[in-house]
Amino acid sequence: xxxxxxxxxxxxxxxxxxxxxxELLEEVLQFLQTNRNYAAGNREHIRRxxxxxxxxxxxxxx
Amino acid sequence: xxxxxxxxxxxxxxHGRYNIDFTSESSGSGYAFFAENNRxxxxxxxxxxxxxxxKVEERAKTVEGRRYKGATKAIVGEGKILMNDVAYESxxxxxxxxxxxxxxxxGTIQVTRAAKSMTKFARSDDEIEVSLNVKIGDAPLLExxxxxxxxxxxxxxxxxxxxxxxxxxxxxxxxxxxxxxxSGLKDEVNAVLGIPALVRGxxxxxxxRRTLKSKIDSTTKAAKQSTKARDDALAxxxxxxxxxxxSDEIKKKLEAVLEKLEQTKKEMETHAExxxxxxEIRSLDTQIELKKANLLESAKDxxxxxxxxxxxxLWDRCETVHDDFVSSxxxxxxxxxxxxxxxxxxxxxxxxLADMSGLCDACGQPLPDLEKYKNKKKQELDQRxAVLEKLxxxxxxxxxxxxxxxxDLKKLRxxxxxxxxxxxxxxxxxxxxxxxxxxxxxxxxxNSKLTEGKKEDIVELGERKxxxxxxxxxxxxxxxxxxxxxxxxxxxxxxxxxxxxxxxxNSEDHKLDNLIGKLIVxxxxxLLSYRESARKKVELLASETFRKMNNAPEVYTDIRVxxxxxxxxxxxxxxxxxDPSSGAVSIMTMSVIDALRQVSGLDAPVFFDTPGRSLDxxxxxxxxxxxxxxxxQQFLIFAHSGEFTxxxxxxxxxxxxxxxxxxSLPGDHKTCYKEGCGSDDVLHDAYxxxxxxNSCGFVWDLTSQKTLLxxxxxxxxx
Numbered sequence: 001x002x003x004x005x006x007x008x009x010x011x012x013x014x015x016x017x018x019x020x021x022x023e024l025l026e027e028v029l030q031f032l033q034t035n036r037n038y039a040a041g042n043r044e045h046i047r048r049x050x051x052x053x054x055x056x057x058x059x060x061x062x
Numbered sequence: 063x064x065x066x067x068x069x070x071x072x073x074x075x076x077h078g079r080y081n082i083d084f085t086s087e088s089s090g091s092g093y094a095f096f097a098e099n100n101r102x103x104x105x106x107x108x109x110x111x112x113x114x115x116x117k118v119e120e121r122a123k124t125v126e127g128r129r130y131k132g133a134t135k136a137i138v139g140e141g142k143i144l145m146n147d148v149a150y151e152s153x154x155x156x157x158x159x160x161x162x163x164x165x166x167x168x169g170t171i172q173v174t175r176a177a178k179s180m181t182k183f184a185r186s187d188d189e190i191e192v193s194l195n196v197k198i199g200d201a202p203l204l205e206x207x208x209x210x211x212x213x214x215x216x217x218x219x220x221x222x223x224x225x226x227x228x229x230x231x232x233x234x235x236x237x238x239x240x241x242x243x244x245s246g247l248k249d250e251v252n253a254v255l256g257i258p259a260l261v262r263g264x265x266x267x268x269x270x271r272r273t274l275k276s277k278i279d280s281t282t283k284a285a286k287q288s289t290k291a292r293d294d295a296l297a298x299x300x301x302x303x304x305x306x307x308x309s310d311e312i313k314k315k316l317e318a319v320l321e322k323l324e325q326t327k328k329e330m331e332t333h334a335e336x337x338x339x340x341x342e343i344r345s346l347d348t349q350i351e352l353k354k355a356n357l358l359e360s361a362k363d364x365x366x367x368x369x370x371x372x373x374x375x376l377w378d379r380c381e382t383v384h385d386d387f388v389s390s391x392x393x394x395x396x397x398x399x400x401x402x403x404x405x406x407x408x409x410x411x412x413x414x415l416a417d418m419s420g421l422c423d424a425c426g427q428p429l430p431d432l433e434k435y436k437n438k439k440k441q442e443l444d445q446r447x448a449v450l451e452k453l454x455x456x457x458x459x460x461x462x463x464x465x466x467x468x469x470d471l472k473k474l475r476x477x478x479x480x481x482x483x484x485x486x487x488x489x490x491x492x493x494x495x496x497x498x499x500x501x502x503x504x505x506x507x508x509n510s511k512l513t514e515g516k517k518e519d520i521v522e523l524g525e526r527k528x529x530x531x532x533x534x535x536x537x538x539x540x541x542x543x544x545x546x547x548x549x550x551x552x553x554x555x556x557x558x559x560x561x562x563x564x565x566x567x568n569s570e571d572h573k574l575d576n577l578i579g580k581l582i583v584x585x586x587x588x589l590l591s592y593r594e595s596a597r598k599k600v601e602l603l604a605s606e607t608f609r610k611m612n613n614a615p616e617v618y619t620d621i622r623v624x625x626x627x628x629x630x631x632x633x634x635x636x637x638x639x640x641d642p643s644s645g646a647v648s649i650m651t652m653s654v655i656d657a658l659r660q661v662s663g664l665d666a667p668v669f670f671d672t673p674g675r676s677l678d679x680x681x682x683x684x685x686x687x688x689x690x691x692x693x694x695q696q697f698l699i700f701a702h703s704g705e706f707t708x709x710x711x712x713x714x715x716x717x718x719x720x721x722x723x724x725x726s727l728p729g730d731h732k733t734c735y736k737e738g739c740g741s742d743d744v745l746h747d748a749y750x751x752x753x754x755x756n757s758c759g760f761v762w763d764l765t766s767q768k769t770l771l772x773x774x775x776x777x778x779x780x
Contacts, residue, residue: 006595006661007259007588014587018580028263028581033663036259037218042211047266051574054270054581058573 007033024057063166063216065667065696072149072158073112074105075725075769082106082771084696086720092690093667093698094774096708097725102769103700106725107671108135111226112144113160113175114217116194116210121231137177137192138184145177148767156184166216167665169199173213217666220258224659227652229672229705236651239629251627255596255661257589264585271578278571291561298558302551309544316537323530330523333516339508340520346505353498360491367487373476374484384471391464398461401453404446411443596661597623604629604650604657611688612649613680618642621650629654645681652685667696674705682706683714690718708774722774729764735772736760 008029015025031053035046068082084093097103108118120132137144138156145158159176173196181189196209204212217225252258330337420432429435509517601623608631609615618639620632631639631650642650659668668689674682682705689697699706708724728735733742734755741757751764 006599007592010592010595011260011584011588014591015581015584017587018584020577020580020584025584029259032259032263032266035215036262037214037216038211038262039214040262040265042207043262043266047270050266051270054574054577055570058570058577 021057027053027057063164063171063665063667065162065164065698066170067161067163068106068110068113069159069161069163070106070109071160072146072153073109073144073160074146075100075102075767076105076109076771077146077148077768080769080771082723083773084721088717088720088776089692090690090715090718090720091692091694091697092686092715092719092722093696094706094708094711094719094722095698095700095725096703096706096711096722096774097700098703098730101725101727101730102771103702103725104671107226107669107700108144109160110162110669111222113162113173114213115219115222116175116192118144121228122234137187137190138179139186155179156190166198168201170197171199171216172197173209218664221662221664224655224662225664225666225668227655227668227670227673229670229675232648232651232676235655236647239627239651239654251658255593255600255658257593257596260585260589260592264582264589267578267582267585271575271582274571274575274578278568278575281568281571288562291558295555295558295562298551298555302548302555305544305548305551309541309548312537312541312544316534316541319530319533319537323527323534326523326527326530330520330527333520333523336512336516336520339511340517340524343505343508343512343517344521344524346501346508350498350501350505353494353501357491357494357498360487360494364487364491367480367484370476370480371484373474374481376474377476380471380474384468384475387464387468387471390459391461391468394459394461394464397453397456401450404450404453408443408446408450411439411446415439415443594625597625597627599661600627600654600657602657603660604653607656607688608650608653611653611681611684612646613678613684614643614646618646618650621653623654644676645678648676649681649685656689665695667698669698669700671700672702672705673699674701686711686715686718690715692718696720712774712777716777719776722776724770724772724774726770726772728762728766728768728770731762731770734758734760735762735770737772 008026011029012022012025016022028050031050035043035049038046065084067084070076070080070082072078095103095106112118118135120135122130122132135142135144137158138150143150145156149158150156156179157177159174162171162173164171164173173194175192175194177190177192179189180191184190194206194209196204196212198204198212252261333340415436418432418436420429421427422429512520601621604623605620608621609619612618617633618631619634620636622630622632622638624630629650631642631646633639639646670689673685677685686699686706701711708722712719712722726735731753732744732746734740734744734753734757736755736758739755739758739760741755743756745754745756747754752761753764754761
């Protein structure tokens with residue numbers, strides 16, 4: 001089990017407590033992990049993509 | 063990510079272009095650069111850092127647990143610089159570059175950073191232009207800031223400390239790990255634990271939510287405003303309707319009056335031939351009324367003037383008496399004056415006669431004809447006396463009496479123009495009276511042309527027409543005001559209707575807000591618990607590595623990592639070791655760095671400069687044994703011959719080492735270094751300062767400063 005698995009495990013536990021779907025949690029964490037190294041000042045496009053991801057997840061739910 | 067090639071150009075001791083090949087068929091992960099001091103080991107290490115991060119910092123210093131960053135190395139200028147000295151001082155163009163080729167999950171990565179003088183001779187970095195471009199797979203070439211961002215995505219600066227390990231700074235790492243203050247490592251530890259993924263995720267989600275909240279709030283506010291506007295618009299519609307009803311009613315009334323007026327006019331047309339007479343009679347009526355008023359005024363004037371008529375009449379009779387009295391007054395006055403002058407002249411004559419001495423006043427001689435003269439004076443006196451007597455004998459009324467009589471009569475005297483005014487007032491009254499009679503006559507004459515009935519009809523029609531016209535005027539004014547109010551109400555309604563648009567509440571936004579809120583809570587909860595989980599993980603991995611690398615695993619068994627990532631070596635009893643050896647401490651530090659690197663999950667080679675410093679032989683061997691594990695991450699060491707010898711290393715780690723190079727100067731070589739030769743049959747010419755290989759004839763200049771980067775032949779393991 002590498003670090004990412006540990007983080008994922010924790011993230012899923014807390015996310016489920018908040019009533020979030022595991023698929024969405026995995027997707028969000030993967031996204032954050034992939035984009036973790038972009039500096040705070042250069043994350044506008046990251047936020048745009050994250051918002052799209054979340055909107056899409058709501059769309060697929062409905 | 064696997065490093066494939068590194069191309070150095072004019073950096074450090076490398077003048078010209080040097081290609082370092084990292085490709086290998088071997089499963090070994092070990093890469094080694096061997097050299098004496100000042101040959102260029104650290105320059106390669108620094109060239110990598112410069113290529114990736116754009117700067118190279120001098121070694122940091124740690125004082126009482128607080129870390130002070132080293133200064134940034136200059137590319138050009140005085141002292142130790144990054145650019146090759148010969149290239150800087152002697153080449154026509156001052157330039158240097160480093161190109162890095164690697165194979166990553168997204169394809170081949172090529173990073174090119176170059177520095178070039180903008181002037182003929184750059185004296186400082188201000189005159190140096192640095193360019194950067196990155197090519198990843200088939201993606202378009204990235205330049206400048208975008209290129210640096212791309213590097214950050216696969217090789218973040220904040221994790222550099224765990225991939226570019228400086229053996230000479232190992233004590234510094236150790237101090238930071240053992241110090242009570244973790245300020246030096248805190249950021250890096252957080253970064254390594256992947257906490258930035260959560261921290262930045264938290265920031266991203268919070269910012270997204272803030273934006274969304276702002277949108278929702280403004281939409282809600284707009285919705286409230288819109289609702290209020292709708293309510294207001296409805297109320298305004300009612301007001302408009304009422305105003306329109308009022309306006310319509312007035313309009314109807316106006317139309318009705320207009321219709322009646324038309325009717326009246328038609329009726330009047332039936333009396334059209336008599337209308338002028340009626341009009342004239344009405345005009346005469348007005349004139350007669352006016353005349354009567356004037357006549358009355360004139361009569362008053364006449365009466366007023368007549369008040370003094372008695373005076374005029376009385377004066378006619380007493381004016382003569384008055385004039386007589388005035389004449390008598392004048393006569394009496396004249397007689398009195400004459401009498402007084404006569405008396406005076408008599409007195410003068412009598413005095414003259416009395417005073418007459420008969421002598422000349424001037425010469426005192428007797429005057430001639432005195433008697434004659436006296437007689438003449440006496441005659442004159444007598445005449446005057448007779449006149450006085452005559453005057454005294456005349457009987458006159460006294461002047462005072464006359465003055466009283468004249469005064470009394472003057473009171474009866476009218477003003478000079480009284481008569482004229484009385485006559486004028488009378489004449490005016492008479493004239494007006496005549497005019498009035500004339501008008502009355504005309505009136506009677508015209509009246510005689512009309513029957514009483516027709517006259518009444520015509521008068522009534524005229525009056526009705528007048529009333530109707532006045533009513534029309536009033537209604538028109540009322541209608542104008544009412545229409546104005548309708549227009550204002552319409553304008554207000556339009557304004558309110560415009561405000562009713564927008565502000566529709568989007569339920570998707572609320573759902574999204576709810577979702578982001580839950581994710582933020584999840585991220586925060588994870589951050590709280592994950593750090594502890596990660597700490598345990600680091601502790602576990604570091605302990606495992608420590609047991610593999612330390613030479614006394616039975617004494618030093620574990621590493622404890624506390625909540626602040628402060629580290630301690632534990633003994634076999636699970637207690638902190640009181641006085642661990644310096645080698646054990648170094649290995650602990652390496653173990654923790656490696657554990658942190660592992661938990662970072664970042665796929666990147668590790669560069670270890672002077673890895674054997676402060677380690678004994680056994681630890682050095684165990685270190686490479688551990689890090690050069692088959693199929694592991696590329697692990698590059700930059701070793702001094704005192705740390706690791708080439709032959710021993712190759713002998714001991716054959717199969718684990720993929721590529722190795724020596725960095726040297728020609729003068730360092732006593733055996734032939736020509737590729738494929740390696741003969742030790744060499745003729746040394748101390749005078750000529752050169753060596754000649756007797757086997758292949760290769761000659762090398764022992765004074766040359768041209769750095770040699772020679773690949774070391776790796777024995778294949780069967």
